[in-house]
Amino acid sequence: MLSEFADFKQEMLNCPSTSHADDNTEIVEDDTNVFSMYDPWTKGLMLNPVRNKNCGHHYDRDSVMAAIKDSLSVKCPIVGCVSNIFVQHNHLVSNEALKQRIHTYKAQQGEEVTNDDN
Numbered sequence: 001m002l003s004e005f006a007d008f009k010q011e012m013l014n015c016p017s018t019s020h021a022d023d024n025t026e027i028v029e030d031d032t033n034v035f036s037m038y039d040p041w042t043k044g045l046m047l048n049p050v051r052n053k054n055c056g057h058h059y060d061r062d063s064v065m066a067a068i069k070d071s072l073s074v075k076c077p078i079v080g081c082v083s084n085i086f087v088q089h090n091h092l093v094s095n096e097a098l099k100q101r102i103h104t105y106k107a108q109q110g111e112e113v114t115n116d117d118n
C-alpha cells in the first residue's frame with residue numbers, strides 16, 4: 001500500500017536512530033579529527049560531550065565539571081595530549097553534533113534489548 005509506505009518513510013525521518021544504521025563504529029570522524037565517544041574519566045559513553053578549545057579533545061560535561069570544580073590544575077587527561085594548559089570552564093564548548101552521534105550509537109546498541117518498534 002502506498003499510504004503505508006508513506007507512513008513508514010515518515011517514521012524513518014522522525015527517528016534519528018535509523019538514519020545511519022551501518023555506522024556502528026566507536027569512533028566519530030570529523031573533517032580533521034577522530035573523536036572518541038568515551039569519557040576519559042568514567043570510560044563510559046559521553047552523554048553531554050564538550051570540546052576543549054585548546055586541544056580539541058572531548059569529555060563528558062559532568063565528568064570534566066566535577067574534575068575542575070575541586071582543582072584549578074587539571075590538565076587534559078587524554079593520553080598523548082600535547083596541551084599543557086589547565087582545563088577551565090570557559091575552554092569547554094558543547095558539541096551537539098557529537099552528542100547526536102553518540103545518542104544514535106546508543107540507540108543502535110539498545111535496539112536488540114528494547115526492541116519496541118511497533
Ligand SMILES: [Zn+2]
Nearest residue numbers: 055057076081
Ligand atoms: Zn587534550
